[in-house]
Amino acid sequence: MAADDLKSSVKEYLEGLPEVILTRLYESPATCLAVFRLLPALAKMLVMSMLYRDESVHISEIEKFVKTKSRKLQVEALQKLKALHLITEVRRDRSIRLSSTFRNSFRSALTTGPANQSFGVPCETDDKHKVDIAFLDKHASDKWEGILHFMVGTESTGDFGNTAPPPGEGVLSLLHHSGLMENAMGSDMMVGRNESVEGMRISSGGFQFLLQSVNAQIWTLLLQYLNMASNLQMDPVDVLNFIFMLGSLELGKDYSLSALSDTQIKMLEDLRDFGLVYQRKSSSRRFYPTRLATTLTSSDASALRSASSSMDAAINEAGTPPVTTTSSSKSLITNNPGDSGFIILETNFRLYAYTDSPLQIAVLNLFVHLKTRFANMITGQITRDSVRRALINGITADQILTYLSVYAHPQMKKNDPVIPPTVMDQIKLWQLEMDRIRASDGFLYTDFSSFQEYDLVATYAAELGVLEWQDPKRWRFFVSREGNAQVVDFVNRRKAK
């Protein structure tokens, strides 16, 4: 669920870009691959079947391919493709064709056509200061958890001198700009030097941010980074290409800076602060992507594991030493689900969490009424008030439930479903209490001349999935804004007949 949100937010950003920029983006095969993975399943199918066809495809062919009852999916898929400017429609004869830039780049991504450097250029020479994967994982988790710790306002002192210095200036201003943290004084004027570490406090958006999966968190920050980048006169195409390239790199390999543009080298510095890449010195001519970077374009959390083969993954996991600093403070980046679980939730809404990490406790505190704290665990209770407080902060029930199930104790994971149904339903019901009214923009259809006419159009709208509400008694229905054009089209076509 979190992955879906994330996907849609990246997609929304891309859809908001003008066609010219998108076309330039599609010149990079790595970007094409990443964009392709964001598409819905049916759209992927359509792109694949058009990839090696030179002539355009008639809509009726697609209609034949998709079952009648799934018209809605088809419309959705075509809309997505159009919004991303992946296909162009020839109005005249109702056929579509794949964008030629995208087609060429994607083909070369699949076949390695003309040499391109979008998948990164590995260093030819050996690094004298070579680092291994365990080191990279530790580097990434230190950096990233440093940011999170900073956000919840815990000085991560204590265990094994893991004192993370406050994050760099770039990170601070990014957190501020994204609205994840705000100035305690409440003045928005203080951008730049005045952002002192003490003056910042986490916002409600920031709380929501904490509950997301690591992957989603990174994307949230990167999208904010993109927004900032355009203000700083950085080329969004360069920035996006670099982000998507990072997603296709290989963990534990060093890559050369030679293929990067100036913008991208500047970016590298910021990404280093996030823990996405590792560079020994800022003057170094090579960089290592960390696990945070290489899993960027994985669509689901499970893919945090190496996707090549489960066998390999199992061997690797057994082989690499644990990257956590202590056994109890859980690293957020451990990819073995076995040791990331620490929460036990009972049907009576009591919660026990085996953790002493201030970060985890702070996160739990967002929606749990904490009662007692022991050396290695805390207990608490989920109450209506504590959940409502979270909901008012903008956290959704789904986020809470996802968090609980992701970090469930191995013992609890054996249950099916993981979270007791009573608790799950109750949390959802508490959320339903909050939103009783839903507003949506759209168009109301009234004044039909007959019920048949009403029924025909309403059924069509329902098939497309754009029907928001209908009142058959009074021959009225309401269509969402996006779907209106198609319904109007349909009515006009009927009229023409």
Place this chain on the structure above:
Amino acid sequence: MNAVDDTHASLGGSERTGSDEHPTLLGIVLDTNPTAWAELENKLSLKEAVESLLIFINAHLSLNNANRVAVIAAHTTGAKFLYPKPPSSSFENGSQSGHTSLKAMSGTTGTANIFDRQTMYRQFREVDEAVVGELDRLVSSATEKSVRSTQSAVSGALSLALTYINRVNSNEDEVKTHARILLVSVSGDLSSQYIPTMNCIFAAQKKRIPIDVCKLAGDTVFLQQASDSTNGTYMKLDHPRGLVQYLLSAFLVDPAILPHVNLSTQRDVDFRAACFVTKTVVDIGCVCSVCLCIMSKVPADGSCPMCGTVYDPQALQKINRKPMVIVKKKPKKKKAKLDSTPVGTPSPIP
């Protein structure tokens, strides 16, 4: 109470629709029968087919980051894993030599930089290098004898694919992985492998693993049944040269959208079976009542060739009875007899 149940159902329902994209494990069985490929040479060479197949594999991997493949060659000498590579083989030098000699084998120049490793997505590169390397080793190890034999170990390769899928699925406990098998077949008759092939089909059916069959040449009865009974796609390509397009459009259907699309498959399926003894396809035959073994003709010793059950000699006699030609005389006689008997109600005897 009912109201509570109701909300539960609706809440549960929304939960399930959330995650509809599961990773897929695709097992590809490539028939590498040298004789069959040689016959197909002018339509589509093995090299071209492998190129298309690699594009297809890459396309499959690009659908979802967690998607995986296993490639198995069904050669005349036996089935062999191409990817993931068997643990024993030292693969690095294999890929080096493999690259050049596969090209040399087909003798065409064409796209020289298939494996320009610098510029390829790492997931793709890993698989592609392994497949080509292993395939080349397989081809170069060909001997006079292996080329002679005409049948490829399709059933062996199918069982390897099935066992691999089973192993991966039982390892994976938290993520649900879909699996399917694609069989690229070129050689003709498989009837000698009827029993193992059918067993594979039943195993796949039970595990709900669809077997898609892409038939480039020849015709096999059982493969139609394989895709039919496992809900797979069977397609005999009319234009093998367009293999890429066929693969990308018909064989790349994600399980998530399977319920929403009309698949192009062959409707009429040949359901004939093969005789267990003579290994030929039979139209009408006998079936052992104990072990269900199929034979075109009951062996001379009057017992089942598989389970050894001794059949009732009288029944055998009935089966083995030559079809009798009805003598012309007989119906005449009958007719005459019929004529002689009075038709209608016999008159009461006084």
